[in-house]
Amino acid sequence: MGEQPGLADDMLRVEELEAALPSMTQWRVTAGRSVDWTALEADLGTALPSDYRSVAEAYPALVIDDFLFVSVPRPGVETAWASGARESAEILQDLYEMGDTEDYVPYPRPGGLLRWAESNEGDYLYWRMSSPDPDSWPVVVRGANGDWSEFPVGAVEFLAGVYRRTIDVPGLPEGFPSDDPKVVA
Secondary structure, three states: OOOOOOHHHHHHHHHHHHHHOHHHHHHOOOOOOOOOHHHHHHHHOOOOOHHHHHHHHHOOOEEEOOOEEEOOOOOOOHHHHHHHHHHHHHHHHHHHHOOOOOOOOEOOOOOOEEEEEEEOOOOEEEEEOOOOOHHHOOEEEEOOOOOEEEEOOOHHHHHHHHHHOOOOOOOOOOOOOOOOOOEEO
């Protein structure tokens, strides 16, 4: 599905997200965070999208507007992130067995959903692992009200679009996103 983006493209995407969420820049780690992607991805059994990896190298976990938590692996304890991914897949498996996933399947099944963010109200953001190329994985949102939506963009483009108000996510709370979103790490 096209060329894999290079580092310059990834940084441009991070800068696009920073433009949409200027308050996040105070948390940027200029020297990088040195996540052991080889160990993490071996544990997960899959590579992760390069735009997400770029954000995770530049930022710790982020909380946006005291609402959305963007999970990133911490250097030295990458297996904890992978473990959390497996636990969220077990929850999704329960929903799948109840017929409450709109035919989405949990990771690690082919085409499965892998969670990367969640809200404090029970909304979940996933990648749909629809291709061997993680850079082509779309974002899937399960709203707390049970609505499912899929967006043909990566995590960074999705977040930038939501906070620039060019991507509307059905089922998320009224007032989201706020007019002046604050980011804390």
